[in-house]
Amino acid sequence: MKYFLAILTFSLLSAGIINAQEASQWRGKDRNGIYDEKGLLRVWPANGPTLLWHYDKLGDGHASAAVVAHGRIYTAGTSNGKGSVFAFSLDGKLLWSTPYGDEWTESYPGSRSTPLVNDGKIYLMSAFGKLVCLDAEKGNLVWTVDIMKDYDGRNIVWGVTENLLIDGNKLFCTAGGIKNNVIALNKNTGKLIWSSPGNGEVSAYCSPLLITLPARKLLVTHTEKSILGLDAETGKKLWSHEQVNQYAVHANTPLYSNGMLYCVSGYGCGGVMLKLSADGSKAEKLWKNTDLDSRMGGMVLLNGKIYGMGDKIKGLHCLDWNTGKEIAFDKMNNRLGSIIASDGMLYIYDESGEVALVEPTIAGFKKISGFKVPFGSAPHWAHPVIENGRLYIRHGNSLMVYDLKK
Secondary structure, eight states, rough: OOOHHHHHHHHHHHHHHHHTTBBBOTSTTTTSSEEEEOOBBOOTTTOOOOEEEEEEEOOBBOOOOOEOTTTTEEEEEETTTEEOOOOOOOOOEEEEEEEEEOOSSSSSSSSOOOOOOEEEEEEOOTTTSSEEEEEEEOOOOOOOOHHHSSSSOOOOTOOOOOOOEEEETTEEEEEESSSSSEEETTTTTTEEEEOOOSOOOOSSOOEEEEEEOOOOOEEEETTEEEEEEETTTTEEEEEEEEOOOOOOOEEEEEESEEEEEEETTTTTTEEEEEEEEEESOEEEEEESSOOOOSSSSOEETTTEEEEEEETTTTEEEEEEEETOOOOEEOOOTTTTTEEETTTEEEEEEESSSEEEEEESSSEEEEEEEEOOOSSSSSSSSSOOOTTEEETEEEEEEEEEEOOBBB
């Protein structure tokens, strides 16, 4: 009897490993690039933190790692034109890989979107607009939707790229159609909940943000020429603000804090700060700054300062959140790069493959340590991830995991 109860308990715990996990999504739980960790190294050895393990058969791709606390690691890659989702144990063992269909093979080939993990399922969109939902335990297909065929979506120059977002039972996606511009699907079935015409523009590589206000939940994203604010419950367009740049690339998830919304685009466009009304139904421009024009590396907000890597003026920029005034700048390696933060420190992963540890200061920032990743090929575009004292770096076909604990 004791043996039976022990087996039953183990089985229930094992089955609950995936279902009990919190969601793992793009750029952390609040999609703002900040990872809530403590006790991380303040200085690195010359060759960087200890490399725990690496896997070098992912294929082409720019998807980051999706790490679920106390559970598994998921990412996506492309080989021979076919995309797959990979699942690993925390010690680097490949548990399964599931193909999900055709992927991008033209300029900058490979999987674009980072898997979203929510309630025991994985969600991902291919560069051709195929939405897939997989079981997170075994990788079995649950449902699939083709936004190009089912919702008259339109593709874009480098393939649709969106890290999906879930709230409750709603899965949000920018289809980019004239009628079905932004849609909300039932995350369990893939069926349509609402469709918004938005401004009828194509998508713009943006991963949306959900803002919870007293009066409503506001969904914010970029399309070809606009920043859109939609009621997340109904899809009603509440406002839009013009944001135009070369190639219509607006790949950064907006930042929100205390009624203020910061949206930034590359190719010299820069960022605009919008003031939201209390109910989110209106947005008013407060300031614009073109010094920081991150192309696709994200931004973080720490202690009233915005940090991000520039495009036209490459390097690390620091702006005042309230005024937009540039506080500090350093060329670093004079490259594009992505940025996250954890335990009060900035982590920068640039196009040369260097990972830098940077300390924010009253005057701006100070670089403390750096190292170059040893594995992988193709552009260094995937964003770093920190979970449970580990740093996850994706470079093309390779995933590297470093120990950041003191």
